[in-house]
Amino acid sequence: xxxxxxxxxxxxxxxxxxxxxxxxxxxxxxxxxxxxxxxxxxxxxxxxxxxxxxxxxxxxxxxxxxxxxxxxxxxxxxxxxxxxxxxxxxxxxxxxxxxxxxx
Amino acid sequence: xxxxxxxxxxxxxxxxxxxxxxxxxxxxxxxxxxxxxxxxxxxxxxxxxxxxxxxxxxxxxxxxxxxxxxxxxxxxxxxxxxxxxxxxxxxxxxxxxxxxxxxxxxxxxxxxxxxxxxxxxxxxxxxxxxxxxxxxxxxxxxxxxxxxxxxxxxxxxxxxxxxxxxxxxxxxxxxxxxxxxxxxxxxxxxxxxxxxxxxxxxxxxxxxxxxxxxxxxxxxxxxxxxxxxxxxxxxxxxx
Numbered sequence: 001x002x003x004x005x006x007x008x009x010x011x012x013x014x015x016x017x018x019x020x021x022x023x024x025x026x027x028x029x030x031x032x033x034x035x036x037x038x039x040x041x042x043x044x045x046x047x048x049x050x051x052x053x054x055x056x057x058x059x060x061x062x063x064x065x066x067x068x069x070x071x072x073x074x075x076x077x078x079x080x081x082x083x084x085x086x087x088x089x090x091x092x093x094x095x096x097x098x099x100x101x102x103x
Numbered sequence: 104x105x106x107x108x109x110x111x112x113x114x115x116x117x118x119x120x121x122x123x124x125x126x127x128x129x130x131x132x133x134x135x136x137x138x139x140x141x142x143x144x145x146x147x148x149x150x151x152x153x154x155x156x157x158x159x160x161x162x163x164x165x166x167x168x169x170x171x172x173x174x175x176x177x178x179x180x181x182x183x184x185x186x187x188x189x190x191x192x193x194x195x196x197x198x199x200x201x202x203x204x205x206x207x208x209x210x211x212x213x214x215x216x217x218x219x220x221x222x223x224x225x226x227x228x229x230x231x232x233x234x235x236x237x238x239x240x241x242x243x244x245x246x247x248x249x250x251x252x253x254x255x256x257x258x259x260x261x262x263x264x265x266x267x268x269x270x271x272x273x274x275x276x277x278x279x280x281x282x283x284x285x286x287x288x289x290x291x292x293x294x295x296x297x298x299x300x301x302x303x304x305x306x307x308x309x310x311x312x313x314x315x316x317x318x319x320x321x322x323x324x325x326x327x328x329x330x331x332x333x334x335x336x337x338x339x340x341x342x
Contacts, residue, residue: 001139001147001160005174009160010150012178020185021206025192036319039283041190043315045218046275046284047291048183049211051311052155053271054292056264059299061162069265076269080276086111087118093269094125098262 072097110225111216111233119212119233120240123154125266127244128251129258130154133161141249148245152208152238154267156181159304179305186312187214191230195223205230208238211271215278281323290314 001009028041057073059065076093084092111119127148134144134157147157159180163173188206194217197205213234220226248255258264279285291311298307 001134001137001143001157002170003140003143005160005170006143006147006151008174009147009156009177012174013151013153013156013181013184016178016182016185017188017206017209018185020187020189021192021202024185024189028189028193040315040319042218043283043287043318044186044190044312045211045214046278046287047294047311047314047318048186048308049215049271049275049278050288050292051295051308052183052211053268053275054296055299055307056155056271057268058296061166062304063300064296069259069262069268072262072265073268073272076265077272077276080269080273085118086115086270086273087121089273090118090122090125090266090269093265094262096262097265098260101260101262 068097068100071100110220110229116232116236119270120236120243122266122270123237123240124244124247125258125263126154127241127246128248128255129263130157131245131248132251132255132258133158135249137161137164144249145245148242151181152241153177153181153184154241162304176304179303180308182305183308184209186309187211190214191217191226194218194230195227205234208234210234210237212237212274215274219278219280279326281326283318283321283323285326286321287315287318290317 028038057070060067072093072095075096076089079092080086080089130148131144134147135141148154151157156177160173160177163176164170168176184206187209191205191209191214192202210233213230216233217226217230220229255261275288279288291314294314295307295311298310302310
């Protein structure tokens with residue numbers, strides 16, 4: 001990335017973030033108002049979190065891929081489900097993935 | 104992972120900082136690997152605050168693509184931060200400077216922490232604690248990665264590519280507390296995976312929000328048997 005690329009990346013990023021924070025949010029009420037649009041917006045982050053999780057776990061550069069990472073992250077997810085602390089979750093993911101790749 | 108009120112403990116915040124530290128090291132190594140000047144790598148980390156956007160840029164360049172499609176990809180992958188900023192904009196009362204700062208470092212775990220908080224004051228506290236821990240780790244990792252980049256080599260060899268997905272799966276499990284959130288989460292993941300082979304990188308993240316439209320039509324009934332007691336009680340009951 002060049003300095004010019006950085007400038008474009010930074011300005012583009014600021015525009016999309018500002019659109020969300022200052023423009024799109026005008027249609028959204030407070031968390032507890034129970035309006036249909038507010039309910040949808042409150043669910044948006046959950047959909048995005050799993051979307052990013054799924055893409056970063058099950059794909060590489062635009063194609064679906066199952067490798068050691070799937071097992072590492074899968075076991076980490078199981079640990080999270082069993083209420084393991086975040087540090088354990090993260091260490092399982094990295095440790096298992098690295099271990100399987102070293103085999 | 105969280106207390107029943109959804110607050111992350113100090114040890115969890117340190118773990119999150121460690122995770123983004125690892126992401127910072129990875130992103131630095133990749134960006135230096137495509138001949139990015141160290142100053143650009145550091146400044147990009149500070150002002151753009153999007154490791155996934157930088158990795159998307161590098162993926163296009165490494166695949167033989169040009170600078171323009173690489174930047175488009177980086178911006179598309181980072182566009183979801185706008186939607187995340189939208190969903191916290193009215194969660195607690197904010198002045199303009201706080202809105203600017205909050206949108207700048209809006210990451211998935213911090214936004215999720217704010218949304219599951221019981222009231223505006225704790226939403227604000229959870230958001231900033233999580234965001235600052237992750238942001239601090241990210242910047243420190245980037246700096247260390249710039250210094251060490253070539254020493255570590257391929258960071259996926261030590262499993263660092265599994266670190267951020269693990270943070271996200273932990274976040275999802277903490278935040279899925281009702282049927283509608285479960286539908287939004289599972290639906291979003293399936294939509295994104297289904298689109299990934301066909302759609303340009305980043306677009307699946309945006310289209311995954313369609314799952315929220317469907318989920319909002321579902322009653323927010325409890326996901327686990329004992330409502331209000333907190334998931335920890337249920338998990339203990341299963342053991």
